[in-house]
Amino acid sequence: MIDALWGNIFRRQENKEQQIFDVLRAVPIFQGLSSRELRTVQRLVYVRHYADGETIFSTGDPSLGMYIIRSGTVHILREIPEAQSKLIAALTAGEFFGEMGLIDDSPRSATAVAHGNTEAIGFFKPELLNASSRQPELGLKIFLSVAKTLSARLRLTLQELNEIYKKQEKETDVVPTYLR
Amino acid sequence: MLSRPISARRTWTDVGYLCAIISAVGFLLYLLGTILLPFVAAGFAAYVLTPIVEFFERRGLSRGAAVACLYGFIVVLIGGVVLFVTPTLGREIMALHTELPRYYNEIHRALILLHSSVEQQFPILAQFNLGERIAQASVVHLTEVGERLTLNAFLLFSALLLVPFLTWYLLLEGAAMKKFLIGCVPNAYFESMLNLIHRIDQHLSSYLFGQLINILCIGLLSAIGYSLIGVQFGTAIGILSGIVTVIPYVGAPIGAIAALLVSLLDGSSxxxxxxxxxxxxxxxxxDHLVVKTVVFSKTTDLHPMTIILILVVAGDLLGLWGLLLGIPIFCIAKIFCEEIAGALKRRKPATHPIGM
Incomplete structure (x- = not known):
């Protein structure tokens, strides 16, 4: 009976490890990595549990890294001075946020709050930098993926901005500064 | 639903709890100091040797193979030291042991002459009987040092057996242990603690590894330099110069003073x-133009007067250990205080969002 119990504990641990591996594999940033490299990343991540309403990070906090939602929901809020915060996005399981923290040292530009009991996998820059010093190719692949993701988002944002200004231009005949 | 606003009072309470935990851990370490010494030494050795392990990992080796390579390299190094350095060092130590009474007598004679001439110049000093007091104090001090060395030799022997064994496992599993400990930190302080540890790691790692390279370079250069110009006990003085070079400003002249003293007592030209x-x-x-510039990638960024103040205070509180560890301990404390101050500044109440 003790052997069965012991075996069951380790089986549960293995199942949990496999689930984390599967979550990481589905993240676009890690899709260029081999299984071995992904196992290395798995050893670097932290699994954090947040209660309903608990703040994951606040606007102005140092950016340390990204979070991947394993279960639950996370609300991303823009804090407005002397007013209530505005909900920007509600992210669910499989989605990720805070990836800019892997690239630069700027403070967080939004607040992330757990909505309901939430489990998130944290992947942080110090761990990435340590891993890069030992396996430079792994670091390069991850940084390149993050850069591609941010680049794609920037293009989308510029496209949307372009459409808004073109619409405004038609209404006001004023050419925006960046289009001149 | 959002959590209640975090008040400044609660933050200071948390800081108080943290200080209490650190004090309790520090007190426990103080009580169990002798027992924990091999573990602390192993942790220190693992920390300093980690860059070498990472060097091997960058060459494609697994962690286990990299640690094995490091140990192989250390065995070769120890073998080299035993073959080439130990005979010379052993001869010098035996010679020093033989010459020590003569050196003591000559220094004693010189001090008596100096004392007499000073008392002739300043008769008022005769009432203080300074010569006898200094002689008595030095005898007591030497006796205490002798006893401590005997006791420490026993501890050193037991530590030498345990430390390599513990260091091996810390090099292999240290990262996982560190991750586990950081994972225990509550969510509210998790990122701050991670950032704090990362900053301390960056400064301390480069400082300690840099000091190790500095000790080896200066020790080797001094031993070769003093031996070439015919200073007696040149190898031993060179090794001493290497070890004391970690003490800023003070360490560098110590080797020179030792070499000058030995040469003067030998009646050199x-x-x-x-x-x-x-x-x-x-x-x-x-050392200053090449070794320190190349090796220390991140400086302590402290004003020289601050460094001197730290050395004086740490030396007074902890003796030799204070001189050796004062600067890194101060840098860690400075980073810690900066993080706490930053966290306190960023504390503000969370507000209810629109649209929930």
């Missing part, structure tokens, strides 16, 4: 004394 000064100056210049 003026030209030899000048050679010693030239060699010491060249080593000091090389």
């Amino acid at each position: 003026i030209s030899k004394l000048i050679s010693i000064i030239l060699v010491s100056s060249a080593i000091y210049a090389f």
Whole structure:
């Protein structure tokens, strides 16, 4: 009976490890990595549990890294001075946020709050930098993926901005500064 | 639903709890100091040797193979030291042991002469009987040092058996242990703690590894330099110079003073004394212009007066250990205080969002 119990504990641990591996594999940033490299990343991540309403990070906090939602929901809020915060996005399981923290040292530009009991996998820059010093190719692949993701988002944002200004231009005949 | 606003009072309470935990851990370490010494030494060794392990990992080796390579390299290094350095060092230590009574008598004679001439110049000092007091204090001090060395030799022997064994496992599993400990930190302080540890790691790792390279470079250069110009006990003085070079400002002249003292007691010529000064100056210049510049990627960024103050206070509180560890301990405390101050500044109440 003790052997069965012991075996069951380790089986549960293995199942949990496999689930984390599967979550990481589905993240676009890690899709260029081999299984071995992904196992290395798995050893670097932290699994954090947040209660309903608990703040994951606040606007102005140092950016340390990204979070991947394993279960639950996370609300991303823009804090407005002397007013209530505005909900920007509600992210669910499989989605990720805070990836800019892997690239630069700027403070967080939004607040992330757990909505309901939430489990998130944290992947942080110090761990990435340590891993890069030992396996430079792994670091390069991850940084390149993050850069591609941010680049794609920037293009989308510029496209949307372009459409808004073109619409405004038609209404006001004023050419925006960046289009001149 | 959002959590309640975090008040400044609660933050200060948390800081108080943290200080209490650190004090309790520090007190426990103080009580169990002797027992925990091999573990602390192993942790220190693992921390300093980690860059070498990472060097091997960058060459494609697994962690286990990298640690095995490091140990192989250390065995070869120890073998080299035993074959080439130990005979010379052993001869010098035996010679020093034989010459020590003569050196003591000559220093004692010189001090008596100095004391007499000072008392002739300043008769008022005779009432204080300074000569006898200094002689008594030095005897007591030497006896205490002798007893401590005997006791420490026993501890050193037991630690030498345990430390390599513990260091091996810390090099292999240290990262996982660190991750587990960081994972235990509550969510509210998790990122701050991770950032704090990362900053301390960056500064401390480069500082300690840099000091190790510095000790090896200066020790080797001094041993070779003093031996070449014919200073008696040149190898031993060179090794001493290497070890004390970690003490800023104070360490560098100690080796030169030791070499000058030995040469003076041996009745060496003026030209030899000048050679010693030239060699010491060249080593000091090389240390500051080349070794420290290349090896220390991140400086302590402290004003020289601050460094001197730290050395004086740490030396008074902890003796030799204070001189050796004062600067890194201060840097860690500074980073810790900066993080706490930053966290306190960023504390503000969370507000209810629109649209929930």
